[in-house]
Amino acid sequence: MPTESILTVNHLTINPIKQVENKLVNDVSFHLPKAKITCIVGESGSGKSLTALSIVKLLSSQLESLGEIIFNQKKLHELNDKQLRSIRGSEIAMIFQDPMTSLNPVFTVGYQVSEALLAHHKLTKNEARKLTEKAFTDVGIPADRYDNYPDELSGGQRQRVMIAMAMINKPKLLIADEPTTALDVTVQKQVLDLINNLQKKHQMTVLFITHDFGVVEDIADQVLVMYRGKIVEQGVAKSIIKNPKHPYTKALLKCIPSIHSKKTLQPIDYLKLEREMAKL
Amino acid sequence: MYLSVKNLSKTYLKRSGFLNTKTSAIHALQDVSFELEKGKCLAIVGESGSGKSTLAKIIMKLLEPDSGSIHISKQDVLNISKQKIKAYRKKIQMIFQDPFSSLNPKFTITQILAEPLEIHKTGTPNQIKAKVSKFIKLVGLSDEDLKRYPHQFSGGQRQRICIARALIIEPDIIVCDEPVSALDVSIQAQILELLKELQKKLNLTYLFITHDLRVVKYIADEMIVLQNGNLVELGAVNKVFKNPKTKYTQTLINSIPGSI
Ligand SMILES: Nc1ncnc2c1ncn2[C@@H]1O[C@H](COP(=O)(O)OP(=O)(O)OP(=O)(O)O)[C@@H](O)[C@H]1O
Ligand SMILES: Nc1ncnc2c1ncn2[C@@H]1O[C@H](COP(=O)(O)OP(=O)(O)OP(=O)(O)O)[C@@H](O)[C@H]1O
Ligand SMILES: [Mg+2]
Numbered sequence: 001m002p003t004e005s006i007l008t009v010n011h012l013t014i015n016p017i018k019q020v021e022n023k024l025v026n027d028v029s030f031h032l033p034k035a036k037i038t039c040i041v042g043e044s045g046s047g048k049s050l051t052a053l054s055i056v057k058l059l060s061s062q063l064e065s066l067g068e069i070i071f072n073q074k075k076l077h078e079l080n081d082k083q084l085r086s087i088r089g090s091e092i093a094m095i096f097q098d099p100m101t102s103l104n105p106v107f108t109v110g111y112q113v114s115e116a117l118l119a120h121h122k123l124t125k126n127e128a129r130k131l132t133e134k135a136f137t138d139v140g141i142p143a144d145r146y147d148n149y150p151d152e153l154s155g156g157q158r159q160r161v162m163i164a165m166a167m168i169n170k171p172k173l174l175i176a177d178e179p180t181t182a183l184d185v186t187v188q189k190q191v192l193d194l195i196n197n198l199q200k201k202h203q204m205t206v207l208f209i210t211h212d213f214g215v216v217e218d219i220a221d222q223v224l225v226m227y228r229g230k231i232v233e234q235g236v237a238k239s240i241i242k243n244p245k246h247p248y249t250k251a252l253l254k255c256i257p258s259i260h261s262k263k264t265l266q267p268i269d270y271l272k273l274e275r276e277m278a279k280l
Numbered sequence: 281m282y283l284s285v286k287n288l289s290k291t292y293l294k295r296s297g298f299l300n301t302k303t304s305a306i307h308a309l310q311d312v313s314f315e316l317e318k319g320k321c322l323a324i325v326g327e328s329g330s331g332k333s334t335l336a337k338i339i340m341k342l343l344e345p346d347s348g349s350i351h352i353s354k355q356d357v358l359n360i361s362k363q364k365i366k367a368y369r370k371k372i373q374m375i376f377q378d379p380f381s382s383l384n385p386k387f388t389i390t391q392i393l394a395e396p397l398e399i400h401k402t403g404t405p406n407q408i409k410a411k412v413s414k415f416i417k418l419v420g421l422s423d424e425d426l427k428r429y430p431h432q433f434s435g436g437q438r439q440r441i442c443i444a445r446a447l448i449i450e451p452d453i454i455v456c457d458e459p460v461s462a463l464d465v466s467i468q469a470q471i472l473e474l475l476k477e478l479q480k481k482l483n484l485t486y487l488f489i490t491h492d493l494r495v496v497k498y499i500a501d502e503m504i505v506l507q508n509g510n511l512v513e514l515g516a517v518n519k520v521f522k523n524p525k526t527k528y529t530q531t532l533i534n535s536i537p538g539s540i
């Protein structure tokens with residue numbers, strides 16, 4: 001049964017300004033089914049973060065993009081900055097790949113998260129603090145860390161502050177760029193469970209960028225595999241893991257370190273890969 | 281013993297509450313001791329906030345402990361004289377957990393990689409140029425990338441630039457704080473292979489912070505597990521995996537994501 005889609009990306013292409021031949025993202029199209037988790041996997045530099053950033057129009061000013069982005073019938077690519085700002089952080093929230101640069105070092109983490117809440121809700125300072133403390137404990141950070149500055153937290157704690165900040169307005173669409181890379185499996189599980197719960201309770205849709213096929217296996221409904229700016233394979237997560245069709249996906253699944261052996265890892269042999277792809 | 285850490289403790293004090301009247305203490309490290317032979321890799325494992333980066337920063341002399349001692353080939357690290365500190369900084373390099381804030385945004389990649397070589401005066405401009413070109417390729421990037429700036433790279437690419445910068449002055453010890461967790465498995469495989477190869481070739485010693493037990497199994501000889509600043513597990517990787525002493529280690533082993 002086809003599900004309703006909340007976000008549609010059509011023919012997205014991204015290149016540095018005035019370098020149309022240098023396509024960093026090349027004619028990418030996909031749908032995000034409502035209330036489902038979609039994972040983007042793919043090699044480093046394949047265009048995952050740029051794709052995510054262009055959905056909320058936060059690409060660097062050195063880059064330009066072409067294509068359609070439709071969110072809940074709204075054409076995001078046609079909105080102005082003010083209209084976009086009211087959507088960002090409330091209807092669409094994003095967790096960025098670099099937690100330190102997206103937190104302001106001169107404000108406490110509690111202040112920053114409560115400000116995100118106050119930007120979209122009428123609440124007293126006290127109510128905002130209570131809700132923020134609750135959001136912290138949800139991601140496993142003790143409430144008394146509210147008054148800490150970002151550099152007084154560990155790497156994983158900062159990453160969780162970002163997660164708390166993104167989730168606090170209960171967005172309809174959550175875009176998370178490698179949100180759990182600094183977390184050990186136990187905390188990662190807690191965060192994934194939290195995302196899963198919110199997703200069920202509020203019909204949240206999630207676009208989750210990861211390079212960890214283990215995570216994909218655990219949470220994804222749908223998966224998009226990117227290679228050199230293109231989506232080379234997409235479909236139901238379970239069947240792609242079980243039965244990858246594209247040579248890149250196959251190679252990717254082969255180079256995961258295993259707990260069961262100390263086998264030599266097999267970095268992808270790109271020459272061989274290109275040869276196989278030429279045959280497709 | 282090559283590296284020996286004894287009774288290391290560190291507490292962060294924090295004033296908080298109304299008018300800063302409350303003081304709270306975070307015991308980031310409590311009486312931590314371990315040893316490591318030259319040329320080996322020690323994995324430092326532990327949940328988020330358990331004190332791993334604190335330990336790394338103390339060994340790097342970026343942070344003072346409250347008590348304890350560190351010796352590296354008999355040198356008393358915490359009491360190094362001013363004249364010897366530069367030599368120490370060449371001997372030991374760190375790959376930071378947060379690659380984004382550790383790269384100077386105003387420098388091109390060439391400048392970033394050449395800087396440590398120039399500081400430590402390790403060759404002629406031509407030799408430095410050749411070395412920069414060699415190391416950028418070792419981490420899977422190209423000469424083309426050298427003239428670009430950090431913000432023009434993806435997350436994983438920036439992490440690889442940090443790795444190249446740490447390796448380029450050929451230190452004896454490398455402290456890696458989650459060096460591969462932001463990388464996709466293919467690059468991870470490539471970097472881990474590279475680290476292993478260099479270890480053999482140059483007899484490097486690694487302190488390797490990671491939360492991924494698959495990586496521990498792959499690269500480390502010995503491991504320690506920290507929990508709330510306490511060392512709760514210590515031993516050869518195979519032994520700890522077979523026979524974990526604490527429930528936390530057991531949980532870590534059991535909850536590796538996916539089954540692949
Ligand atoms: N401002 C820029 N100017 C030129 N090239 C850029 C710029 N920003 C990114 N790129 C390039 O675009 C490509 C895609 O980058 P992107 O950040 O989307 O990769 P990614 O798939 O998220 O990788 P990673 O897993 O390493 O984070 C990379 O090759 C990167 O070097
Ligand atoms: N400057 C500081 N001031 C106050 N507390 C701090 C400071 N730096 C670290 N801490 C606290 O000390 C504890 C240990 O932090 P550390 O950064 O060593 O953890 P970690 O094991 O590296 O965690 P992660 O895996 O999340 O990076 C944490 O609770 C952290 O919040
Ligand atoms: Mg990225």
Ligand SMILES: [Mg+2]
Nearest residue numbers: 154155333377
């Ligand atoms: Mg850390």
